[in-house]
Amino acid sequence: MASASIEEKIERGAGLATADGGEPKAEYGFLEEVRSIPGGEGVDLCIQCGTCTGSCPNANEMDHTPRELIAMIRAGMRDQVLSSNSMWYCASCYLCTVRCPRGVKYTDLMYVLKNLAWQSKMAKRGNRPLAMARSFVDVLNRFGRVHEATMLGVYYFRTNPLTALPLAPIGIGLLTHGRLPLFPHRIKNQAQLQTIVRKAQELGGISQ
Amino acid sequence: MKYIYYPGCSLESTGISYDRSTRAVCRVLGLEMEDLEDWNCCGSTAYFAIDELLSLCFSGRNLALAEGQGGDLVAPCSACYTVLHKTNRYLKDYPDVRAKVGTALAAGGLSYHGGTKVRHLAEVILNDVGLEAIASRVQRNLHGLKVATYYGCQLVRPDVGFDHPEFPQSLGTLVEALGGEAVKFPLMSRCCGGGLIMSEEQIALGLLNKLLRSATDNGAQVMIAACPLCHLNLDAYQGKVNRKFGAQYNLPVLYFTQLIGLALGIDPQALGLDKNIIPATELLAAYV
Numbered sequence: 001m002a003s004a005s006i007e008e009k010i011e012r013g014a015g016l017a018t019a020d021g022g023e024p025k026a027e028y029g030f031l032e033e034v035r036s037i038p039g040g041e042g043v044d045l046c047i048q049c050g051t052c053t054g055s056c057p058n059a060n061e062m063d064h065t066p067r068e069l070i071a072m073i074r075a076g077m078r079d080q081v082l083s084s085n086s087m088w089y090c091a092s093c094y095l096c097t098v099r100c101p102r103g104v105k106y107t108d109l110m111y112v113l114k115n116l117a118w119q120s121k122m123a124k125r126g127n128r129p130l131a132m133a134r135s136f137v138d139v140l141n142r143f144g145r146v147h148e149a150t151m152l153g154v155y156y157f158r159t160n161p162l163t164a165l166p167l168a169p170i171g172i173g174l175l176t177h178g179r180l181p182l183f184p185h186r187i188k189n190q191a192q193l194q195t196i197v198r199k200a201q202e203l204g205g206i207s208q
Numbered sequence: 209m210k211y212i213y214y215p216g217c218s219l220e221s222t223g224i225s226y227d228r229s230t231r232a233v234c235r236v237l238g239l240e241m242e243d244l245e246d247w248n249c250c251g252s253t254a255y256f257a258i259d260e261l262l263s264l265c266f267s268g269r270n271l272a273l274a275e276g277q278g279g280d281l282v283a284p285c286s287a288c289y290t291v292l293h294k295t296n297r298y299l300k301d302y303p304d305v306r307a308k309v310g311t312a313l314a315a316g317g318l319s320y321h322g323g324t325k326v327r328h329l330a331e332v333i334l335n336d337v338g339l340e341a342i343a344s345r346v347q348r349n350l351h352g353l354k355v356a357t358y359y360g361c362q363l364v365r366p367d368v369g370f371d372h373p374e375f376p377q378s379l380g381t382l383v384e385a386l387g388g389e390a391v392k393f394p395l396m397s398r399c400c401g402g403g404l405i406m407s408e409e410q411i412a413l414g415l416l417n418k419l420l421r422s423a424t425d426n427g428a429q430v431m432i433a434a435c436p437l438c439h440l441n442l443d444a445y446q447g448k449v450n451r452k453f454g455a456q457y458n459l460p461v462l463y464f465t466q467l468i469g470l471a472l473g474i475d476p477q478a479l480g481l482d483k484n485i486i487p488a489t490e491l492l493a494a495y496v
Contacts, residue, residue, distance in 0.1 A: 038260075038298060038301075038304075038305055039260070057398065057399045057415055061408075061411055089404070089411065091361075091402040091403070091412075092253045092290075092361070093362075093365070093398075093399035093402070094365035095365065095374075097365065097366045097367075098366055098367070098373040108294075111256050111257060112260075114256075114257040115258070115259065119259075129257070129408060130257070131407065132254065132403070132407040133254040133255070133257040133258050136255065137254065137255055137258050137259070140248075140249050140255060140266065144248040145217045145220070145249045146217035146218070146221075147221075148221055148222065152406070169447075170448070173444060174222060174444060177483045177484070177485060178224060179221060179222045179224055179483055180221060181221050185220050187246050188246045192316040193266075195315050196269060196313060196315055196316040196318070197265065197266075197312075199311065199315035199316070200261055200308070200312035203261065203308045205259065205260075206259075206260040206264070206308075
């Protein structure tokens, strides 16, 4: 059983787990990686009380609950953490963050994990929240503002165009109520924004 | 006090009635708002998921432009508000991040010195205008109207101190100042699913069902929201919730600015009330 073996690996401690069950990787390597990224330092504070999991509206949909996720980070289980769906089901409601008795800013940590999963290409195929985020970014980089129609077009092209059909009544409803513009609003100084984006891309991400 | 208005992308599309009602209500309340010149998207939760540094630069451009214009930056969208707030927090807490964002902004000829205060529209209206001033301008008392006050998540969380993060009261006191009744609504600050409505619709519909049930079980005739994404989910997806859960919700969802506008005697059309998917016209006929 996959979940049983993960529990077992957490019990056995840091650095002993790899995705294929093979040789241990560098001990604490993943923990160091996460804690070195702004927003990731909170993993050190966790006392495994589970308040985050009890508060999370989507914990029941996650491969690993929020509490378990921190235990896995500490156990060096990079592959299992970054390939899981857990962070992608975080809706950024911040309930865990305001309730954590140790002050872990868990929502910030979820973003750290999303960034790592995408940038290290560990996210599983068919990850829809990731596909949506990528479509969103594509539209922003082009127009500087969101354009829902373009974004959804890119998203459904990227995932499964057929799944767009059940959305048609909602789209038509919004359209007839003047809430779904056909043409994008662009910012005027797009050149400036793109210069900023290009420069930021040279700087190697948020981690040191 | 000078206010710089940051509508955010949703208020140009799905949340257009939030923009209209905000402008109309601010005019009547004497809140002078100057638009942020050539603003761009805040980056939202989605850009943060892909690349936090780029997202902070998107947000940082807005903060820098606002600093140039001088004044408090007012966001009606709770997601914009939280993202802009988070950007200020990261730039303050992490010197290396501040240096990188500074370098990127400088390439575009901008600089930001951390001086832009980010505020949510609801907080500005409640604290700077105040309930007394609003109540004194009420033309149509909303007596008898039972309202579920929905705060959603990012108006009161994570760390902004505007109201209690789980059981806030401010919108309730606003409803009462307008003459209406704020019904008990235990899930007032629980999640609507947010952006997951697009990619993981089934999960979001389940959360919406809980919110709608909590509001209607407590006798609400109308719900108010302070975020365009909450509003979109609760209004446009209510039919889908009904089909999935065999429910018969027919609960109009208004922006809190629309409710204020009605009480102030502003024309419903000017408040964008005709743009609701779940129509509010019949219910509110007594008040217009």
